[in-house]
Amino acid sequence: MDLLFSPLSIKRIAYLALVVLTVYAVILILHPPQACWLIWPAFLLSLVLVGDSFRRRLTAILITGAAIALASFAAADLSSDPFFLSFYLLFATIICVAAGQIFPAIFTEACLVNLFVILAGSINTLPSKPGYLELICIGIAIAGLLQIVFYPYFIRNELKPYLLISLRSLSALNKEIFTCFLDAEYSSNLYLYERRLHFRKKDFLYAICRLREITQLAEKRLSPAEKESHEWWLVQLDALFTNIMDYAELRRRVTDYNTFSVCSDELRNIESEIEECFEAVIQHVKNKKYIAYSDQLNTKINHLEDNYHHVLEVASPEPFAFLLFIQSLNAFSEKLKALYAHDLPVSSHLS
């Protein structure tokens, strides 16, 4: 929900609405016989998300648009001769699919070009073909020009959501790990739980990877203080991830899963406190009021430690694994506490 009302999301809605309205206005003015050649490129190019800065995004849209215009023009021009058209279609598909496979970041854009080759190749089956190239160019121009909406604070608007997504992913990963501890079915459905864990990890890795890319791009023009602040957040997120991986080891080290039932209440409390802590950090990132939960987390970890000394140390076949787990949780709590103390990166007007 927090991402729904972020500046980037609001700008995205505004951009999509503007594209719809502008295309409609152009249709009303020009009354084109085949409005689809205006609507398709404008709408489909509004989906382009590649590019970490405003200039790169605009370049990506214009290059994709130019490729669409050229490929469509060639396909429509050849449409009277099915022999040449079929070979054109074959080679255009090979080029587009290969481009998408070799450069996975532009997969969507390569597929969009291929779609237009296919659509334009069938132009002879449509009633008439006047002015379709002009309409495609107008569509590209609409999608490209309206990107101006994203220009102010482009990088800041991209950075903050990915910081939030990274924190949310870590929270989800933590939840999944505790599910492995607390769910009695973990041992019998190992693959299912590990699969879920894998996807939660992947979500975080995607977010941190993207965050790293945008930060690296922004760093070239940032002041040393801003640069340091951005790097600090990246390092901390990485440290939180490796720490989570450290305490996740418990699920592998414990051989008798019934042991978890001895401390299930404590584990459940720790899980909910960690979740609260992440929520508080997210509020901190969003510059909203929050209550730091790290003291409560420490209290819950202490409860587990008490349980360890009174029950687990005797009852568990692997008490040492729990000792390491508690130590790792304490380190995690310290790291979370450090996040509250650190102010957010100050972002310049970078686009």
Added chain:
Amino acid sequence: MSKQGIKKSFSFRQTVSIAVSVYIAFMIQYVYTFSSEYWMVLSAFLVSQTTCGTPLRQGMIIFLNMAAAIIVSSLLVMSVNHAGILYFLCAIIFMTYSYWVFMNRPQSSKMYFISLLFAISFLIASFSPNASFDMMSGRIFDAGIGAFIGLSCGTLIFSVKWDAEFSSGILPILTAMHEYAGAIVDDRNIAEKRQRVENALLTMYPSWIYETGFNRGLRSGFRFFLIHVERVSEVLFSMDDIRARGLDRQLMRTLQTSIENVMDRNQELLSILSAYFMQGKITPTRSDFTSDIAELEKAVHRAMPDNISILSASPMFLLVTAFVRDIKDLRGLLLQLVAALPVKDGVQAFQEIKA
């Protein structure tokens, strides 16, 4: 990549099969089409955008998505007579759907495109110059034929070799982990090497094995391997974390030789795994994988108390013990992986290594 490697790669196979399916669909569409539109070629192209794990299942889902988009758009065209209202209705559906997909980030560019297939099919169906309710069945028939062509080409042309795909995915991960393990011991370039492991896990990890409906006969073996590889990465991340918390230098100096010995053997096991996935055979080794661990345990006993109560009272000792425990866990996991490698003539990997 060698010529042979390119031919074996999924990307090459998929490029050829998509191009051929588009070509065949175009030729059939030229001879006969139910809708007089492009749905046959479009469908052949779109249903081929699958991963190598379960292409048939995914292709069917994409076709059903297309059929649903055609039906929804035809119903809208039939029920709304005013062109302006129809435009805004279709535009709102398309934009809302695309916004919803945007909100589900982060995802790869391919996943983003596949998530948008309903919206794209709906857009094309709604604003096509010939759009009408009467066209609906013709479009669905054409899309069905296209889907059949796409799925047939995907299955018959250069059918996927899962073992080769698995090897090409797992190899960069093993290589990155080998370098990361070395960096943790040397305490150099750790952040860079960790990012390499993260990137390899993100881009090369053969997640298609986890897909619902993947070959039942093969999946248990592949999944065993995947889960263990992922656990090796978790142990390495854990070691990195413990090291970053600040290990006692004096204590580590005492244990350094033993730790380096064990980590050398661990890296050797990683090299054996990499060599297996590269060349398909086990590299013989003279190392025994027990004496170094025994030596490390002895060194730990000499340097630190082994009583758990004393350990729990001393964070310094506990941290080093956690690091050593990770090293031993890493050995256990790697030995399990090497032992599970399938070797020709029914000889188990260990027997071959020992020989």
